[in-house]
Amino acid sequence: MRILGLIVEYNPFHNGHIYHIQKAKSLAQFDYTIAIMSSSFVQRGEPAIIDKWKRSQLAIEFGVDLVIELPFVYTCQSADYFAKGAIDLLAAIGVTDICFGSEDGRISTFVDIAQAIFQHQDIYNEYVQKAMKKGLRYADACNQALQYIMNKEIKTPNDLLGLSYVKEIIFHQYPITSHCFPRTNAYHGLNLQTIASASAIRNAIRNKQDFSHSLPHADLYHHCDLFQLEDFFPYLQYQICTSSLQELKSYHMVDEGLENLLYKHIQSCSSMEEFINQLSSKRYTRPRISRMLIHILMKNTKNDIHNAMHVDYLRVLAMNQKGRQYLSTIKKTCPYSLITNLPKYHHPALEIELKATRLLSLLSSHPQALIQEEFSHIPLIQS
Amino acid sequence: MRILGLIVEYNPFHNGHIYHIQKAKSLAQFDYTIAIMSSSFVQRGEPAIIDKWKRSQLAIEFGVDLVIELPFVYTCQSADYFAKGAIDLLAAIGVTDICFGSEDGRISTFVDIAQAIFQHQDIYNEYVQKAMKKGLRYADACNQALQYIMNKEIKTPNDLLGLSYVKEIIFHQYPITSHCFPRTNAYHGLNLQTIASASAIRNAIRNKQDFSHSLPHADLYHHCDLFQLEDFFPYLQYQICTSSLQELKSYHMVDEGLENLLYKHIQSCSSMEEFINQLSSKRYTRPRISRMLIHILMKNTKNDIHNAMHVDYLRVLAMNQKGRQYLSTIKKTCPYSLITNLPKYHHPALEIELKATRLLSLLSSHPQALIQEEFSHIPLIQS
Numbered sequence: 001m002r003i004l005g006l007i008v009e010y011n012p013f014h015n016g017h018i019y020h021i022q023k024a025k026s027l028a029q030f031d032y033t034i035a036i037m038s039s040s041f042v043q044r045g046e047p048a049i050i051d052k053w054k055r056s057q058l059a060i061e062f063g064v065d066l067v068i069e070l071p072f073v074y075t076c077q078s079a080d081y082f083a084k085g086a087i088d089l090l091a092a093i094g095v096t097d098i099c100f101g102s103e104d105g106r107i108s109t110f111v112d113i114a115q116a117i118f119q120h121q122d123i124y125n126e127y128v129q130k131a132m133k134k135g136l137r138y139a140d141a142c143n144q145a146l147q148y149i150m151n152k153e154i155k156t157p158n159d160l161l162g163l164s165y166v167k168e169i170i171f172h173q174y175p176i177t178s179h180c181f182p183r184t185n186a187y188h189g190l191n192l193q194t195i196a197s198a199s200a201i202r203n204a205i206r207n208k209q210d211f212s213h214s215l216p217h218a219d220l221y222h223h224c225d226l227f228q229l230e231d232f233f234p235y236l237q238y239q240i241c242t243s244s245l246q247e248l249k250s251y252h253m254v255d256e257g258l259e260n261l262l263y264k265h266i267q268s269c270s271s272m273e274e275f276i277n278q279l280s281s282k283r284y285t286r287p288r289i290s291r292m293l294i295h296i297l298m299k300n301t302k303n304d305i306h307n308a309m310h311v312d313y314l315r316v317l318a319m320n321q322k323g324r325q326y327l328s329t330i331k332k333t334c335p336y337s338l339i340t341n342l343p344k345y346h347h348p349a350l351e352i353e354l355k356a357t358r359l360l361s362l363l364s365s366h367p368q369a370l371i372q373e374e375f376s377h378i379p380l381i382q383s
Numbered sequence: 384m385r386i387l388g389l390i391v392e393y394n395p396f397h398n399g400h401i402y403h404i405q406k407a408k409s410l411a412q413f414d415y416t417i418a419i420m421s422s423s424f425v426q427r428g429e430p431a432i433i434d435k436w437k438r439s440q441l442a443i444e445f446g447v448d449l450v451i452e453l454p455f456v457y458t459c460q461s462a463d464y465f466a467k468g469a470i471d472l473l474a475a476i477g478v479t480d481i482c483f484g485s486e487d488g489r490i491s492t493f494v495d496i497a498q499a500i501f502q503h504q505d506i507y508n509e510y511v512q513k514a515m516k517k518g519l520r521y522a523d524a525c526n527q528a529l530q531y532i533m534n535k536e537i538k539t540p541n542d543l544l545g546l547s548y549v550k551e552i553i554f555h556q557y558p559i560t561s562h563c564f565p566r567t568n569a570y571h572g573l574n575l576q577t578i579a580s581a582s583a584i585r586n587a588i589r590n591k592q593d594f595s596h597s598l599p600h601a602d603l604y605h606h607c608d609l610f611q612l613e614d615f616f617p618y619l620q621y622q623i624c625t626s627s628l629q630e631l632k633s634y635h636m637v638d639e640g641l642e643n644l645l646y647k648h649i650q651s652c653s654s655m656e657e658f659i660n661q662l663s664s665k666r667y668t669r670p671r672i673s674r675m676l677i678h679i680l681m682k683n684t685k686n687d688i689h690n691a692m693h694v695d696y697l698r699v700l701a702m703n704q705k706g707r708q709y710l711s712t713i714k715k716t717c718p719y720s721l722i723t724n725l726p727k728y729h730h731p732a733l734e735i736e737l738k739a740t741r742l743l744s745l746l747s748s749h750p751q752a753l754i755q756e757e758f759s760h761i762p763l764i765q766s
Binding site for chain 1: 625754
């Protein structure tokens with residue numbers, strides 16, 4: 001049995017994603033296609049623009065059989081943790097292949113590099129640590145270490161993420177084959193072409209421009225809640241103002257004295273955008289800062305995240321008949337709990353997940369309905 | 384030396400307060416008049432409608448020599464703690480007399496009752512505890528106990544507060560003489576007479592009615608920030624939504640399963656008013672619920688409040704030349720620290736005080752200026 005795994009955010013689900021699903025499925029005769037999808041917040045440190053239920057239903061409609069939740073504890077993290085969470089869960093559910101889009105486009109690049117790092121782990125790690133002590137941020141330190149051990153570097157965020165996937169597979173010796181295909185130029189475009197970038201589409205949605213040719217069911221976005229980090233600014237301001245330095249310091253990602261910067265700038269800024277600009281620097285990228293602010297909004301302490309990191313469940317967000325069939329096939333052998341009903345299972349990561357939904361609900365026109373969906377049975381969608 | 388102490392909130396400072404100051408000062412030849420005034424939040428569970436600096440300056444203008452801060456840890460509490468804080472601090476600063484307005488109007492009523500409770504403490508306390516176990520709220524239980532030991536009862540909130548003052552004096556054997564005078568009918572009025580009730584004036588200020596004949600410097604209220612509990616509702620909703628039941632339970636005054644009620648009603652209510660209505664009951668009065676909500680807004684845990692309760696400082700909010708002279712007289716003998724400069728003294732109650740100001744600042748048009756005032760030197764006002 002060959003099972004294709006896709007690691008996705010679908011923020012929002014657009015024509016490029018349809019292209020990706022089709023392209024990946026054409027690689028081989030797969031029996032099932034499973035996507036692991038970021039839940040309420042995405043890796044760039046933002047709420048997903050529409051909720052996870054709608055995004056996962058779109059995925060089913062366009063060729064995925066089963067959508068699994070990538071928990072908040074993995075999505076609102078650096079690339080390495082994001083990749084670790086995604087690959088570990090895909091391995092647990094039995095995928096045999098993964099496929100990701102990349103700028104480089106050759107899977108051998110990623111496999112060679114991952115293997116080199118695996119073989120020279122000690123030297124690599126030592127180099128990374130030294131470089132970080134010199135003030136380099138983690139991604140740059142990794143790249144320098146890579147140049148040192150094999151004279152190569154990975155330049156774009158997508159390729160860095162791809163490398164993280166392949167590294168996780170090789171380090172754990174998971175029986176998973178990696179594939180990648182080059183992203184088309186159109187896929188990067190800033191304009192609203194048929195296949196446009198997610199950033200361009202998000203901008204168009206926010207600015208109420210016409211984006212109907214860039215994604216399916218464009219009308220959906222006129223009728224549903226759109227979530228934006230900016231709208232959380234009053235809550236963030238309140239949260240920081242009522243926290244002591246000690247409390248701020250206890251939150252996940254508030255490291256190296258960042259609590260002082262938070263205090264210093266919170267009163268003088270009048271928007272999230274301005275605040276993020278004040279806090280970001282060469283050492284702290286905008287996504288890194290944004291993720292930290294989300295953890296503060298959620299009051300996630302370092303301890304909370306530490307205790308929630310070992311996820312041992314697979315939560316279904318949506319499925320079609322084939323997806324349901326696959327679930328019943330693996331029910332007895334899968335080492336992880338398969339969750340289709342929230343109240344029956346308890347895990348610190350699920351508590352954080354529910355908190356993320358409650359946070360989103362503050363921006364929703366139907367807050368109770370949004371929370372209620374967490375506790376409803378998973379929809380079975382006819383694709 | 385005779386020193387008059389007044390326990391005040393001045394929310395807002397109106398003609399009735401001028402009458403109170405004059406009436407109290409006419410009782411005897413006092414050398415100094417000292418007011419202890421609620422800081423940012425008042426005992427009925429609301430922010431003071433204008434900030435503590437403006438209120439204390441008005442007090443000086445109308446005959447008080449020195450205004451001392453009654454810290455948040457005492458104001459946002461039941462009558463007993465409020466009274467304890469006020470009397471202990473007034474005793475520490477050396478007042479010889481206090482004077483309060485009351486419905487009953489005879490000081491002997493309060494002294495007799497306080498002495499009876501003091502003499503029969505064990506019976507009284509036992510009765511109160513039993514009555515509370517039966518579901519009575521504290522004030523009603525006290526009144527029943529009182530009827531039991533001496534066939535008397537205290538009916539109005541102002542008289543209950545007056546009794547708490549006198550009890551505190553008698554229990555500690557403070558060398559302080561209590562006085563009271565009957566509140567005039569006009570003082571209670573719901574209409575905006577020359578001497579109108581604070582509630583009527585607050586309503587008029589909020590509704591932009593004419594209130595110019597009810598308080599001095601009416602124009603002030605058109606130019607300064609007006610603070611209302613209602614405006615904190617989005618923050619409260621956010622705070623409750625991102626807290627676990629365990630966290631909610633840890634906050635001061637969240638007792639006896641109230642955390643479940645908070646969770647139950649927070650999403651379905653669209654205003655503070657509606658939320659307070661849902662939570663209040665025969666057992667939990669509106670002020671009791673409002674105070675609890677303020678502690679949640681401040682994230683004050685039971686521990687935080689416990690650790691801050693033993694205030695050992697007297698913080699000056701405003702003074703005239705006479706007030707300054709008095710301070711220098713007692714500087715060497717006063718067992719409490721006299722604070723005119725915030726950064727030089729540390730105490731958990733002062734940290735909470737600063738947090739209260741930061742919370743208020745979220746509703747202010749000049750948030751940084753409001754916070755900055757905490758750290759400025761105390762104004763010396765020419766009266």
